[in-house]
Amino acid sequence: MKSTLPSLTGFRFGSASSWFEIYAAFSTFMMLLRTAINDLLPENVRTFIMAKLEAFFSRIQPSNMVSLTINKSWEDMYGYNNELYKAAYSYLPVRVTGTYKSLKVGKVDDQKDLVFAVDGKEEVVDEFEGVKFKWMLDDGSGEENKDSNKREFKLSFDEKHREIVVKKYIPYLLETYEKKQKELKTLHLNFWESPYWTQSDFTHPATFDSLGLDPELKKSIIDDLERFLKRKEMYKKVGKPWKRGYLLYGPPGTGKSSLIAAMAKYLKFDVYNLDLNSVFSNSDLMLSMRSTSRRSIIVLEDIDCNKEVTSRPNESKDPNEDDAQVVDAKGDDPKVEKFTLSGLLNCVDGLWSSHGEERITIFTTNHVENIDPALLRPGRMDMHINLSFLKPKAFRVLASNYLNIQDHHPLFQQIEDLLDKTDFTPAEVAEQLIRNEDPDIALEQLLKFLTEKSQAKKDN
Numbered sequence: 026m027k028s029t030l031p032s033l034t035g036f037r038f039g040s041a042s043s044w045f046e047i048y049a050a051f052s053t054f055m056m057l058l059r060t061a062i063n064d065l066l067p068e069n070v071r072t073f074i075m076a077k078l079e080a081f082f083s084r085i086q087p088s089n090m091v092s093l094t095i096n097k098s099w100e101d102m103y104g105y106n107n108e109l110y111k112a113a114y115s116y117l118p119v120r121v122t123g124t125y126k127s128l129k130v131g132k133v134d135d136q137k138d139l140v141f142a143v144d145g146k147e148e149v150v151d152e153f154e155g156v157k158f159k160w161m162l163d164d165g166s167g168e169e170n171k172d173s174n175k176r177e178f179k180l181s182f183d184e185k186h187r188e189i190v191v192k193k194y195i196p197y198l199l200e201t202y203e204k205k206q207k208e209l210k211t212l213h214l215n216f217w218e219s220p221y222w223t224q225s226d227f228t229h230p231a232t233f234d235s236l237g238l239d240p241e242l243k244k245s246i247i248d249d250l251e252r253f254l255k256r257k258e259m260y261k262k263v264g265k266p267w268k269r270g271y272l273l274y275g276p277p278g279t280g281k282s283s284l285i286a287a288m289a290k291y292l293k294f295d296v297y298n299l300d301l302n303s304v305f306s307n308s309d310l311m312l313s314m315r316s317t318s319r320r321s322i323i324v325l326e327d328i329d330c331n332k333e334v335t336s337r338p339n340e341s342k343d344p345n346e347d348d349a350q351v352v353d354a355k356g357d358d359p360k361v362e363k364f365t366l367s368g369l370l371n372c373v374d375g376l377w378s379s380h381g382e383e384r385i386t387i388f389t390t391n392h393v394e395n396i397d398p399a400l401l402r403p404g405r406m407d408m409h410i411n412l413s414f415l416k417p418k419a420f421r422v423l424a425s426n427y428l429n430i431q432d433h434h435p436l437f438q439q440i441e442d443l444l445d446k447t448d449f450t451p452a453e454v455a456e457q458l459i460r461n462e463d464p465d466i467a468l469e470q471l472l473k474f475l476t477e478k479s480q481a482k483k484d485n
């Protein structure tokens with residue numbers, strides 16, 4: 026059958042070989058042209074011509090641009106904030122600060138750095154994995170009744186990049202935002218005053234750097250926290266709630282509260298401090314747990330001070346038996362529900378415990394020997410941490426922190442011998458070190474204090 030297509034210099038359109046020949050001739054022509062341009066024209070003229078050609082061809086290219094709208098309030102429902110909007114608002118100024126013609130700038134309370142925010146109606150381009158994304162904020166400034174909840178971002182991109190946008194670009198944006206939020210987060214300390222938590226800023230100054238702990242113990246705690254944070258999927262896979270429990274025990278002044286502060290700051294978790302003696306009943310305990318936020322540390326300090334938690338050798342009591350309404354030997358009203366050990370155990374690893382994700386529970390005690398064995402059984406608290414008296418390795422950390430002595434001091438040997446032989450708490454030693462800024466005087470005073478105290482302990 027005769028082709029109806031017009032022919033061009035003997036080539037027939039439609040046949041694969043003729044297309045190939047046209048393409049080969051065109052490529053050769055372009056190569057010669059490029060060589061001629063490179064040889065004949067100065068660089069600035071070349072750049073100018075290439076920019077013009079690029080602009081011309083990009084205008085006549087068919088438009089495959091698609092866009093996503095990211096509203097401030099999700100589906101116009103006030104109160105439902107769109108996290109993605111917040112993420113874009115925080116991410117864009119940082120990413121494209123250099124290309125914005127206009128940005129808002131300010132200094133917000135409690136933040137040491139300047140903050141930037143996008144200004145309305147300006148298109149900016151972000152590049153991610155070699156792909157360009159156009160962003161524009163419609164801040165409603167063009168409308169008569171300006172409503173800040175009607176703000177939206179428009180994200181435009183070539184439709185061939187849909188998959189990158191959904192699977193990579195947006196997740197990356199959200200991740201970047203979450204990381205930044207974590208860095209900026211002000212930590213809170215909450216106390217249970219039934220039926221509410223009262224909140225204040227968490228200002229305890231201790232960090233892992235300031236803690237005088239054996240470096241190996243410190244590392245093992247940090248490693249454990251790191252593993253916990255990374256293992257969300259593993260917890261899901263094995264069907265365990267994503268939570269971890271620590272028991273901190275040791276004499277007063279060995280750093281239990283300081284370690285909790287260091288952990289909270291390291292993780293950027295809020296702290297909920299629950300005094301078991303202020304808990305009326307198991308329901309009250311459950312209510313307190315239910316009203317904590319995720320990514321938090323729940324601290325039950327000095328648990329040995331609660332009679333339900335201490336072991337009672339003369340009573341053969343099954344801790345798993347629900348004794349919340351057992352008749353009290355002292356004659357309490359049996360109908361009144363109480364706080365019990367089984368209620369607490371249920372919170373630690375029973376059904377209640379699965380409430381809230383990324384949850385850390387810390388029990389502290391000065392008298393681990395008094396705690397009911399049911400609470401210490403393997404699996405209940407994941408890690409038992411003995412915060413004991415100050416020994417030489419941990420003393421070196423304090424000497425470095427308080428007096429800036431890194432390696433050696435002539436008095437170290439005598440001091441460390443005394444610490445080896447006699448029990449001193451980090452609090453006692455820290456108290457001596459803070460008294461004088463001069464390292465020589467401070468260590469002399471510490472040596473005197475330790476010598477006298479050791480002698481006094483021997484005499485007793």
Ligand SMILES: Nc1ncnc2c1ncn2[C@@H]1O[C@H](COP(=O)(O)OP(=O)(O)OP(=O)(O)O)[C@@H](O)[C@H]1O
Pocket residue numbers: 235236237238275276277278279280281282283284391451452453455
């Ligand atoms: N390991 C430590 N490293 C550095 N400083 C410490 C350490 N332990 C205690 N201190 C110092 O002693 C003070 C009291 O310590 P902290 O309250 O953490 O001890 P604690 O074990 O929680 O005591 P308690 O059982 O009485 O509550 C801290 O403010 C800190 O200055």
